[in-house]
Amino acid sequence: MSDYQTIGVIGAGAWGTALAQTAAKAGRDVLLWSFEQDVADAINTKRQNTVFLPEVTLEPSIEAVTAISDLDACEAVLAVAPAQHLRRVLETFAPYARDGLPLVLCAKGIEQSSLSLMTDVLGETIPRAIPAVLSGPSFAIDTAQGLPTAVTLACADETVGNDLIAALGTSRFRPYLVTDLVGAEIGGAVKNVLAIACGISEGKGLGKSAHAALISRGFAEMTRLGVAMGARRETLAGLCGLGDLVLTCSSPQSRNMSCGLALGRGVSLDDILASRRAVTEGVASAPAVVALAKRHGVEMPICEAVDDILAGRTGVDDAIEALLSRPFTLETA
Numbered sequence: 623m624s625d626y627q628t629i630g631v632i633g634a635g636a637w638g639t640a641l642a643q644t645a646a647k648a649g650r651d652v653l654l655w656s657f658e659q660d661v662a663d664a665i666n667t668k669r670q671n672t673v674f675l676p677e678v679t680l681e682p683s684i685e686a687v688t689a690i691s692d693l694d695a696c697e698a699v700l701a702v703a704p705a706q707h708l709r710r711v712l713e714t715f716a717p718y719a720r721d722g723l724p725l726v727l728c729a730k731g732i733e734q735s736s737l738s739l740m741t742d743v744l745g746e747t748i749p750r751a752i753p754a755v756l757s758g759p760s761f762a763i764d765t766a767q768g769l770p771t772a773v774t775l776a777c778a779d780e781t782v783g784n785d786l787i788a789a790l791g792t793s794r795f796r797p798y799l800v801t802d803l804v805g806a807e808i809g810g811a812v813k814n815v816l817a818i819a820c821g822i823s824e825g826k827g828l829g830k831s832a833h834a835a836l837i838s839r840g841f842a843e844m845t846r847l848g849v850a851m852g853a854r855r856e857t858l859a860g861l862c863g864l865g866d867l868v869l870t871c872s873s874p875q876s877r878n879m880s881c882g883l884a885l886g887r888g889v890s891l892d893d894i895l896a897s898r899r900a901v902t903e904g905v906a907s908a909p910a911v912v913a914l915a916k917r918h919g920v921e922m923p924i925c926e927a928v929d930d931i932l933a934g935r936t937g938v939d940d941a942i943e944a945l946l947s948r949p950f951t952l953e954t955a
């Protein structure tokens with residue numbers, strides 16, 4: 623029996639909808655807040671998120687709403703709006719959040735304007751909430767279709783963390799508890815930037831060896847930044863770090879990986895973004911990751927190269943040559 627029977631989900635994109643479906647399958651009643659009225663209408667009338675996750679028939683215990691105040695009685699809330707919209711959405715929800723509300727941050731990104739992690743954004747907008755982070759290798763369609771998924775659930779309060787796992791977990795959706803929120807956040811944000819790098823490599827036809835090298839050296843970059851910001855190495859080596867890095871870098875199903883693929887094949891960033899409605903978090907997070915690396919005095923050459931390409935400061939071929947021309951060094955460096 624879970625202490626949290628009614629779950630609010632803020633954001634009816636692919637991932638918010640998949641998490642709503644998961645919570646409903648776990649026996650919860652779900653209120654799913656949608657930014658778009660047509661998405662809410664389709665969910666309530668057709669049992670389908672026709673815009674962001676059309677392949678899945680949604681459980682009857684999911685109700686879509688467009689007034690965020692309707693989530694005021696929820697016992698726990700998952701925030702699944704994209705990272706760059708999260709502050710605005712949480713500001714709107716703040717008057718309706720009760721003291722001690724468990725609020726699970728599910729966006730994988732860093733706020734570009736402030737370099738804030740999602741937990742910082744929550745601390746500034748709803749300081750009376752209890753923060754948690756859910757992150758890990760989980761494509762929305764896999765999770766929504768009930769394929770096996772394991773994720774990290776980070777919460778400093780282990781009792782609340784275990785209650786959240788009891789509310790959301792099933793045999794097919796398996797959250798693992800950690801208390802390291804920074805590690806979970808850095809893993810999710812940095813892997814998106816690295817997935818763009820892997821996509822570029824694949825788009826340029828650089829081969830599987832280069833792909834593996836990028837994952838491995840990218841993981842070193844993620845770990846360096848995470849540790850400098852207070853994360854634990856073992857969190858970064860887990861589902862929310864290495865696990866998600868491997869998934870996102872290995873499948874064109876990833877929006878970040880496919881963005882890189884197109885860049886590697888010569889498509890412009892403007893054309894890529896204009897052709898999709900779905901969010902590509904790594905594009906907004908890349909400059910923030912690089913700025914955080916500078917702030918903390920750590921080297922992240924792969925992320926820097928991605929940022930330079932996205933910002934148009936360098937071309938793909940020049941960025942690749944620059945990376946390959948770096949001095950040889952210790953592998954642990």
Ligand SMILES: NC(=O)C1=CN([C@@H]2O[C@H](COP(=O)(O)OP(=O)(O)OC[C@H]3O[C@@H](n4cnc5c(N)ncnc54)[C@H](O)[C@@H]3O)[C@@H](O)[C@H]2O)C=CC1
Nearest residue numbers: 634635636637638657674704707729730761762900901903
């Ligand atoms: N799709 C996936 O497989 C997974 C996504 N995530 C993360 O979940 C977060 C949300 O991504 P998705 O659900 O995939 O989004 P999506 O790409 O499916 O949909 C875009 C979302 O942005 C929202 N949106 C657009 N403009 C907005 C605004 N001005 N204010 C508030 N919301 C606005 C839309 O309502 C929609 O919910 C991202 O941080 C993503 O990295 C995490 C794990 C898996």
Ligand SMILES: O=C(CO)COP(=O)(O)O
Nearest residue numbers: 758759760761876877878
């Ligand atoms: O985070 C994800 C899988 O864990 C989804 O990745 P994309 O946002 O790149 O599609």
